[in-house]
Amino acid sequence: MTMPDLGNPDTYAAGFPYDEVARLRRDHPVAWIPEPATDDFPGGPGFWYLTRHAHVMEASKQPEIFSSAAGGTWIRDVPPAELAIQRQAMLNIDPPEHGSMRKIVSKAFTPRSVGQMADSITAHAEQLVDSLGDGGTMDWVDRVSSELPVLVLADILGVPTEERHKLFDWTNRMVGFDDPEAVDKKSYVSAFLELFAYAREKTAEKRANPTNDVWSTVVNAEVDGERLTDEQLDRFFQLLVIAGNETTRNLLNGALVLLDKHPDQWAALRADPDLMPQAVEEILRMFPPIMAFRRTCVQDIELHGQKISAGDKVVLSYAAANRDEAVFENPDTFDITRTENPHLSFGFGTHFCLGNGVARLEARTLLNAIFARFPTIELAGEPEYLRSNFVNGITSLPVRLTR
Numbered sequence: 214m215t216m217p218d219l220g221n222p223d224t225y226a227a228g229f230p231y232d233e234v235a236r237l238r239r240d241h242p243v244a245w246i247p248e249p250a251t252d253d254f255p256g257g258p259g260f261w262y263l264t265r266h267a268h269v270m271e272a273s274k275q276p277e278i279f280s281s282a283a284g285g286t287w288i289r290d291v292p293p294a295e296l297a298i299q300r301q302a303m304l305n306i307d308p309p310e311h312g313s314m315r316k317i318v319s320k321a322f323t324p325r326s327v328g329q330m331a332d333s334i335t336a337h338a339e340q341l342v343d344s345l346g347d348g349g350t351m352d353w354v355d356r357v358s359s360e361l362p363v364l365v366l367a368d369i370l371g372v373p374t375e376e377r378h379k380l381f382d383w384t385n386r387m388v389g390f391d392d393p394e395a396v397d398k399k400s401y402v403s404a405f406l407e408l409f410a411y412a413r414e415k416t417a418e419k420r421a422n423p424t425n426d427v428w429s430t431v432v433n434a435e436v437d438g439e440r441l442t443d444e445q446l447d448r449f450f451q452l453l454v455i456a457g458n459e460t461t462r463n464l465l466n467g468a469l470v471l472l473d474k475h476p477d478q479w480a481a482l483r484a485d486p487d488l489m490p491q492a493v494e495e496i497l498r499m500f501p502p503i504m505a506f507r508r509t510c511v512q513d514i515e516l517h518g519q520k521i522s523a524g525d526k527v528v529l530s531y532a533a534a535n536r537d538e539a540v541f542e543n544p545d546t547f548d549i550t551r552t553e554n555p556h557l558s559f560g561f562g563t564h565f566c567l568g569n570g571v572a573r574l575e576a577r578t579l580l581n582a583i584f585a586r587f588p589t590i591e592l593a594g595e596p597e598y599l600r601s602n603f604v605n606g607i608t609s610l611p612v613r614l615t616r
Contacts, residue, residue, distance in 0.1 A: 238264035260526035264533035273562035284509035302448035321427040327570040348614030358465035371426035412450035467500025492549035498556035589615035
Protein backbone atom coordinates (compact mmCIF):
# COMPACT_ATOMS: atom_id res chain seq x y z
CA MET A 214 0.00 0.00 0.00
CA THR A 215 1.32 3.43 -0.97
CA MET A 216 1.40 5.63 2.10
CA PRO A 217 -0.24 9.06 1.79
CA ASP A 218 1.99 12.08 2.43
CA LEU A 219 0.33 12.95 5.74
CA GLY A 220 3.05 15.42 6.73
CA ASN A 221 2.39 17.56 3.66
CA PRO A 222 -0.05 20.43 4.29
CA ASP A 223 -1.22 20.11 0.68
CA THR A 224 -2.81 16.76 1.60
CA TYR A 225 -5.39 18.64 3.69
CA ALA A 226 -6.27 21.30 1.11
CA ALA A 227 -9.81 19.89 0.73
CA GLY A 228 -10.19 18.73 4.32
CA PHE A 229 -8.94 15.71 6.23
CA PRO A 230 -8.36 12.62 4.00
CA TYR A 231 -10.69 10.29 5.90
CA ASP A 232 -10.93 7.57 3.24
CA GLU A 233 -7.16 7.11 2.95
CA VAL A 234 -6.71 7.17 6.71
CA ALA A 235 -9.51 4.62 7.19
CA ARG A 236 -7.54 2.20 5.01
CA LEU A 237 -4.48 2.83 7.17
CA ARG A 238 -6.47 2.19 10.33
CA ARG A 239 -7.69 -1.11 8.91
CA ASP A 240 -4.46 -2.40 7.35
CA HIS A 241 -1.61 -0.45 9.02
CA PRO A 242 -2.87 1.11 12.27
CA VAL A 243 0.69 1.95 13.29
CA ALA A 244 1.99 3.10 9.92
CA TRP A 245 5.38 4.47 8.89
CA ILE A 246 4.84 7.64 6.84
CA PRO A 247 7.76 8.96 4.75
CA GLU A 248 8.42 12.71 4.50
CA PRO A 249 9.53 13.33 0.90
CA ALA A 250 10.93 16.67 -0.18
CA THR A 251 8.63 19.19 -1.86
CA ASP A 252 9.15 22.63 -3.37
CA ASP A 253 9.04 24.28 0.07
CA PHE A 254 10.26 21.40 2.27
CA PRO A 255 13.67 19.67 2.15
CA GLY A 256 12.29 16.36 3.38
CA GLY A 257 12.29 14.69 6.77
CA PRO A 258 13.01 11.40 8.50
CA GLY A 259 9.40 10.17 8.48
CA PHE A 260 7.11 9.34 11.38
CA TRP A 261 4.81 6.71 12.87
CA TYR A 262 1.13 7.56 12.44
CA LEU A 263 -1.38 6.25 15.00
CA THR A 264 -4.96 5.92 13.75
CA ARG A 265 -6.69 3.74 16.35
CA HIS A 266 -8.45 5.21 19.35
CA ALA A 267 -6.78 2.82 21.80
CA HIS A 268 -3.27 3.55 20.48
CA VAL A 269 -3.75 7.33 20.60
CA MET A 270 -5.01 7.03 24.18
CA GLU A 271 -2.12 4.74 25.14
CA ALA A 272 0.48 7.15 23.81
CA SER A 273 -1.29 10.13 25.40
CA LYS A 274 -1.13 8.50 28.84
CA GLN A 275 2.61 7.79 28.69
CA PRO A 276 4.54 11.06 28.40
CA GLU A 277 7.58 9.29 29.86
CA ILE A 278 7.73 7.31 26.58
CA PHE A 279 5.96 9.60 24.11
CA SER A 280 7.50 12.98 24.87
CA SER A 281 6.15 16.41 23.94
CA ALA A 282 9.44 18.08 24.86
CA ALA A 283 11.96 15.92 23.02
CA GLY A 284 11.00 17.20 19.58
CA GLY A 285 8.05 19.50 20.14
CA THR A 286 4.51 18.91 18.95
CA TRP A 287 4.65 19.95 15.26
CA ILE A 288 4.85 17.09 12.79
CA ARG A 289 7.79 18.55 10.92
CA ASP A 290 11.03 19.16 12.82
CA VAL A 291 12.00 22.70 13.80
CA PRO A 292 15.54 24.06 14.26
CA PRO A 293 17.08 23.48 17.73
CA ALA A 294 16.95 27.19 18.62
CA GLU A 295 13.24 27.35 17.84
CA LEU A 296 12.59 24.12 19.73
CA ALA A 297 14.30 25.56 22.81
CA ILE A 298 11.93 28.52 22.67
CA GLN A 299 8.89 26.27 22.17
CA ARG A 300 9.82 24.37 25.34
CA GLN A 301 8.82 27.43 27.36
CA ALA A 302 5.22 26.56 26.48
CA MET A 303 3.12 24.09 28.45
CA LEU A 304 2.20 22.33 25.21
CA ASN A 305 5.83 21.33 24.66
CA ILE A 306 6.94 20.13 28.08
CA ASP A 307 6.61 16.85 29.99
CA PRO A 308 5.99 15.94 33.62
CA PRO A 309 7.01 16.84 36.24
CA GLU A 310 7.53 20.38 34.91
CA HIS A 311 4.24 20.19 33.02
CA GLY A 312 2.31 19.32 36.17
CA SER A 313 3.71 22.29 38.08
CA MET A 314 2.81 24.72 35.30
CA ARG A 315 -0.62 23.19 34.72
CA LYS A 316 -1.38 23.46 38.45
CA ILE A 317 -0.80 27.21 38.24
CA VAL A 318 -2.88 27.90 35.15
CA SER A 319 -5.68 25.41 35.90
CA LYS A 320 -6.91 27.76 38.64
CA ALA A 321 -8.40 29.86 35.87
CA PHE A 322 -10.33 27.00 34.21
CA THR A 323 -12.17 25.23 37.02
CA PRO A 324 -15.84 24.36 36.35
CA ARG A 325 -16.79 27.22 38.66
CA SER A 326 -14.62 29.70 36.73
CA VAL A 327 -16.08 28.55 33.41
CA GLY A 328 -19.62 28.79 34.80
CA GLN A 329 -18.98 32.38 35.81
CA MET A 330 -18.27 33.18 32.15
CA ALA A 331 -21.75 32.06 31.04
CA ASP A 332 -23.47 35.44 31.37
CA SER A 333 -20.80 37.34 29.45
CA ILE A 334 -20.67 34.67 26.73
CA THR A 335 -24.47 34.85 26.37
CA ALA A 336 -24.33 38.64 26.12
CA HIS A 337 -21.61 38.50 23.46
CA ALA A 338 -23.55 35.87 21.48
CA GLU A 339 -26.76 37.92 21.55
CA GLN A 340 -24.97 41.10 20.47
CA LEU A 341 -23.26 39.21 17.67
CA VAL A 342 -26.55 37.78 16.40
CA ASP A 343 -28.13 41.25 16.59
CA SER A 344 -25.29 42.62 14.46
CA LEU A 345 -26.33 40.28 11.63
CA GLY A 346 -29.62 42.13 11.18
CA ASP A 347 -31.93 40.30 8.80
CA GLY A 348 -29.14 38.03 7.60
CA GLY A 349 -28.52 37.50 3.91
CA THR A 350 -25.39 36.14 2.24
CA MET A 351 -22.14 36.58 4.14
CA ASP A 352 -18.86 34.92 5.10
CA TRP A 353 -19.60 32.89 8.23
CA VAL A 354 -15.92 32.96 9.26
CA ASP A 355 -15.62 36.72 8.99
CA ARG A 356 -18.97 37.67 10.53
CA VAL A 357 -19.64 34.90 13.06
CA SER A 358 -17.17 32.13 13.89
CA SER A 359 -14.14 34.41 14.26
CA GLU A 360 -16.00 37.05 16.26
CA LEU A 361 -17.30 35.25 19.35
CA PRO A 362 -13.98 33.58 20.26
CA VAL A 363 -12.06 36.87 20.25
CA LEU A 364 -14.79 38.63 22.24
CA VAL A 365 -14.59 35.92 24.90
CA LEU A 366 -10.81 35.80 24.69
CA ALA A 367 -10.65 39.54 25.30
CA ASP A 368 -12.58 38.97 28.53
CA ILE A 369 -10.33 36.09 29.55
CA LEU A 370 -7.14 38.04 28.95
CA GLY A 371 -8.40 41.38 30.21
CA VAL A 372 -7.92 42.90 26.77
CA PRO A 373 -10.07 45.92 25.79
CA THR A 374 -12.81 44.80 23.41
CA GLU A 375 -11.67 47.28 20.77
CA GLU A 376 -8.26 45.54 20.67
CA ARG A 377 -9.70 42.05 20.14
CA HIS A 378 -8.87 41.98 16.44
CA LYS A 379 -5.17 42.08 17.31
CA LEU A 380 -5.67 38.64 18.85
CA PHE A 381 -7.41 37.40 15.71
CA ASP A 382 -4.67 38.78 13.46
CA TRP A 383 -1.83 37.28 15.51
CA THR A 384 -3.56 33.90 15.57
CA ASN A 385 -4.04 33.81 11.81
CA ARG A 386 -0.42 34.71 11.19
CA MET A 387 0.96 32.16 13.68
CA VAL A 388 -1.10 29.13 12.60
CA GLY A 389 -1.00 29.91 8.89
CA PHE A 390 2.74 29.33 8.52
CA ASP A 391 2.22 26.45 6.06
CA ASP A 392 -0.20 28.39 3.89
CA PRO A 393 1.56 30.94 1.63
CA GLU A 394 -1.80 32.42 0.69
CA ALA A 395 -2.55 33.11 4.36
CA VAL A 396 0.78 34.46 5.63
CA ASP A 397 4.38 35.01 4.54
CA LYS A 398 7.46 34.17 6.62
CA LYS A 399 8.15 37.78 7.65
CA SER A 400 4.58 38.27 8.85
CA TYR A 401 4.70 34.94 10.69
CA VAL A 402 7.81 35.92 12.67
CA SER A 403 6.60 39.45 13.42
CA ALA A 404 3.34 38.07 14.86
CA PHE A 405 5.28 36.40 17.68
CA LEU A 406 7.27 39.54 18.44
CA GLU A 407 4.12 41.68 18.53
CA LEU A 408 2.19 39.21 20.67
CA PHE A 409 5.00 38.71 23.21
CA ALA A 410 5.49 42.46 23.60
CA TYR A 411 1.75 42.84 24.18
CA ALA A 412 1.77 39.95 26.67
CA ARG A 413 4.55 41.60 28.69
CA GLU A 414 2.50 44.80 28.87
CA LYS A 415 -0.58 42.93 30.09
CA THR A 416 1.45 40.93 32.62
CA ALA A 417 2.94 44.10 34.09
CA GLU A 418 -0.52 45.69 34.25
CA LYS A 419 -2.10 42.73 36.03
CA ARG A 420 0.69 42.44 38.55
CA ALA A 421 0.54 46.14 39.36
CA ASN A 422 -3.27 46.20 39.48
CA PRO A 423 -4.83 42.72 39.74
CA THR A 424 -8.32 42.30 38.28
CA ASN A 425 -10.83 39.45 38.09
CA ASP A 426 -9.98 38.17 34.59
CA VAL A 427 -8.21 34.89 33.86
CA TRP A 428 -4.91 36.47 32.85
CA SER A 429 -4.69 38.32 36.16
CA THR A 430 -5.33 35.03 37.95
CA VAL A 431 -2.57 33.28 36.00
CA VAL A 432 0.15 35.93 36.34
CA ASN A 433 -0.43 36.32 40.07
CA ALA A 434 -0.92 32.63 40.91
CA GLU A 435 1.64 30.78 43.01
CA VAL A 436 2.12 27.08 43.64
CA ASP A 437 4.69 26.14 46.27
CA GLY A 438 5.86 29.73 46.22
CA GLU A 439 6.56 29.77 42.48
CA ARG A 440 5.13 31.88 39.68
CA LEU A 441 5.47 31.35 35.95
CA THR A 442 8.52 33.10 34.49
CA ASP A 443 8.10 35.93 31.98
CA GLU A 444 9.11 33.58 29.16
CA GLN A 445 6.60 30.96 30.28
CA LEU A 446 3.89 33.60 30.52
CA ASP A 447 4.68 34.78 26.99
CA ARG A 448 4.16 31.26 25.70
CA PHE A 449 1.05 30.65 27.75
CA PHE A 450 -0.44 33.91 26.46
CA GLN A 451 0.34 32.62 22.95
CA LEU A 452 -1.28 29.26 23.73
CA LEU A 453 -4.44 30.94 25.05
CA VAL A 454 -4.65 33.23 22.02
CA ILE A 455 -4.27 30.37 19.52
CA ALA A 456 -6.31 27.73 21.35
CA GLY A 457 -8.98 30.23 22.36
CA ASN A 458 -9.40 31.26 18.74
CA GLU A 459 -8.82 28.16 16.66
CA THR A 460 -10.73 25.59 18.70
CA THR A 461 -14.02 27.46 18.93
CA ARG A 462 -13.80 29.08 15.52
CA ASN A 463 -13.37 25.80 13.70
CA LEU A 464 -15.89 24.02 15.92
CA LEU A 465 -18.42 26.63 14.77
CA ASN A 466 -17.28 26.26 11.16
CA GLY A 467 -17.60 22.49 11.37
CA ALA A 468 -21.13 22.86 12.74
CA LEU A 469 -22.30 24.69 9.62
CA VAL A 470 -20.54 22.33 7.20
CA LEU A 471 -21.91 19.20 8.86
CA LEU A 472 -25.46 20.42 9.42
CA ASP A 473 -25.71 21.65 5.83
CA LYS A 474 -24.61 18.23 4.56
CA HIS A 475 -27.04 16.41 6.86
CA PRO A 476 -30.46 18.09 6.66
CA ASP A 477 -32.06 15.28 8.69
CA GLN A 478 -29.81 16.12 11.65
CA TRP A 479 -30.48 19.82 11.14
CA ALA A 480 -34.23 19.14 11.31
CA ALA A 481 -33.80 17.00 14.43
CA LEU A 482 -31.88 19.76 16.20
CA ARG A 483 -34.48 22.36 15.24
CA ALA A 484 -37.24 20.10 16.55
CA ASP A 485 -35.42 19.47 19.84
CA PRO A 486 -32.92 22.18 20.92
CA ASP A 487 -32.15 20.11 24.02
CA LEU A 488 -30.02 17.97 21.71
CA MET A 489 -27.50 20.81 21.42
CA PRO A 490 -24.96 19.43 23.96
CA GLN A 491 -24.90 16.07 22.16
CA ALA A 492 -24.77 17.83 18.80
CA VAL A 493 -21.69 19.81 19.85
CA GLU A 494 -19.93 16.62 20.92
CA GLU A 495 -20.75 14.95 17.61
CA ILE A 496 -19.51 18.00 15.70
CA LEU A 497 -16.27 17.81 17.66
CA ARG A 498 -15.94 14.11 16.81
CA MET A 499 -16.63 14.55 13.11
CA PHE A 500 -14.75 17.84 12.67
CA PRO A 501 -11.93 18.03 15.25
CA PRO A 502 -10.44 21.56 15.30
CA ILE A 503 -6.96 20.09 15.81
CA MET A 504 -6.25 17.07 13.61
CA ALA A 505 -3.11 15.71 15.26
CA PHE A 506 -0.17 16.33 17.56
CA ARG A 507 3.32 14.90 17.33
CA ARG A 508 5.29 13.17 20.08
CA THR A 509 8.84 11.83 20.08
CA CYS A 510 9.53 8.35 21.37
CA VAL A 511 12.33 8.45 23.97
CA GLN A 512 12.85 4.71 24.42
CA ASP A 513 12.61 1.64 22.22
CA ILE A 514 9.12 0.11 22.40
CA GLU A 515 6.78 -2.12 20.43
CA LEU A 516 3.26 -1.04 19.52
CA HIS A 517 0.87 -3.29 17.58
CA GLY A 518 3.81 -5.40 16.44
CA GLN A 519 5.81 -2.43 15.18
CA LYS A 520 9.19 -1.67 16.71
CA ILE A 521 9.45 2.04 17.42
CA SER A 522 12.95 3.29 18.20
CA ALA A 523 14.02 6.03 20.57
CA GLY A 524 14.13 9.27 18.59
CA ASP A 525 11.34 8.31 16.20
CA LYS A 526 8.52 10.77 15.64
CA VAL A 527 5.02 9.53 16.49
CA VAL A 528 1.90 11.38 15.35
CA LEU A 529 -1.33 11.00 17.32
CA SER A 530 -4.20 11.43 14.85
CA TYR A 531 -7.28 12.59 16.74
CA ALA A 532 -9.23 12.88 13.50
CA ALA A 533 -8.53 9.24 12.68
CA ALA A 534 -9.17 7.97 16.21
CA ASN A 535 -12.55 9.73 16.23
CA ARG A 536 -13.70 7.48 13.37
CA ASP A 537 -12.46 4.19 14.84
CA GLU A 538 -15.11 1.51 14.21
CA ALA A 539 -13.87 -0.39 17.26
CA VAL A 540 -15.17 2.45 19.47
CA PHE A 541 -17.91 4.23 17.51
CA GLU A 542 -20.90 2.52 15.94
CA ASN A 543 -21.30 3.70 12.33
CA PRO A 544 -18.28 5.99 12.79
CA ASP A 545 -18.70 7.87 9.50
CA THR A 546 -22.34 8.73 10.27
CA PHE A 547 -23.08 12.18 11.71
CA ASP A 548 -25.58 11.45 14.46
CA ILE A 549 -26.44 14.18 16.99
CA THR A 550 -28.39 11.67 19.12
CA ARG A 551 -25.19 9.69 19.78
CA THR A 552 -24.87 9.21 23.55
CA GLU A 553 -21.61 7.25 23.80
CA ASN A 554 -19.06 9.66 22.35
CA PRO A 555 -15.54 9.37 23.81
CA HIS A 556 -13.98 11.48 21.05
CA LEU A 557 -10.41 12.73 21.44
CA SER A 558 -10.81 16.19 19.92
CA PHE A 559 -9.51 17.84 23.09
CA GLY A 560 -6.70 15.34 23.48
CA PHE A 561 -6.33 12.90 26.35
CA GLY A 562 -4.16 12.42 29.40
CA THR A 563 -1.41 14.83 30.36
CA HIS A 564 -2.18 17.44 27.71
CA PHE A 565 -5.98 17.32 27.79
CA CYS A 566 -7.18 20.79 26.75
CA LEU A 567 -7.71 23.05 29.77
CA GLY A 568 -10.11 25.31 27.87
CA ASN A 569 -12.44 22.57 26.65
CA GLY A 570 -15.29 23.77 28.90
CA VAL A 571 -15.09 27.32 27.53
CA ALA A 572 -15.10 26.11 23.90
CA ARG A 573 -18.12 23.87 24.51
CA LEU A 574 -20.00 26.65 26.29
CA GLU A 575 -19.27 29.17 23.53
CA ALA A 576 -20.44 26.77 20.81
CA ARG A 577 -23.67 25.79 22.56
CA THR A 578 -24.52 29.40 23.41
CA LEU A 579 -23.87 30.90 19.98
CA LEU A 580 -25.47 28.11 17.97
CA ASN A 581 -28.62 28.24 20.10
CA ALA A 582 -28.82 32.01 19.67
CA ILE A 583 -28.23 32.05 15.93
CA PHE A 584 -30.53 29.11 15.18
CA ALA A 585 -33.32 30.80 17.14
CA ARG A 586 -32.96 33.99 15.06
CA PHE A 587 -32.52 32.43 11.62
CA PRO A 588 -34.81 29.48 10.76
CA THR A 589 -32.94 28.88 7.51
CA ILE A 590 -29.15 28.69 7.29
CA GLU A 591 -27.49 27.17 4.25
CA LEU A 592 -24.10 27.17 2.59
CA ALA A 593 -23.83 29.58 -0.33
CA GLY A 594 -20.52 28.21 -1.62
CA GLU A 595 -17.75 25.75 -0.86
CA PRO A 596 -15.54 26.13 2.23
CA GLU A 597 -11.93 27.20 1.72
CA TYR A 598 -9.59 25.14 3.92
CA LEU A 599 -6.38 26.31 5.55
CA ARG A 600 -3.26 24.64 4.17
CA SER A 601 -2.16 22.94 7.38
CA ASN A 602 -1.28 19.48 8.70
CA PHE A 603 -2.24 20.60 12.21
CA VAL A 604 -5.30 22.89 12.32
CA ASN A 605 -8.54 21.69 10.71
CA GLY A 606 -9.11 25.25 9.59
CA ILE A 607 -11.60 26.93 7.30
CA THR A 608 -10.63 30.40 6.12
CA SER A 609 -13.83 31.27 4.28
CA LEU A 610 -17.36 29.84 4.41
CA PRO A 611 -20.11 31.58 2.38
CA VAL A 612 -23.54 31.16 4.01
CA ARG A 613 -27.05 32.49 3.52
CA LEU A 614 -29.08 33.32 6.66
CA THR A 615 -32.85 33.88 6.40
CA ARG A 616 -35.15 35.14 9.14
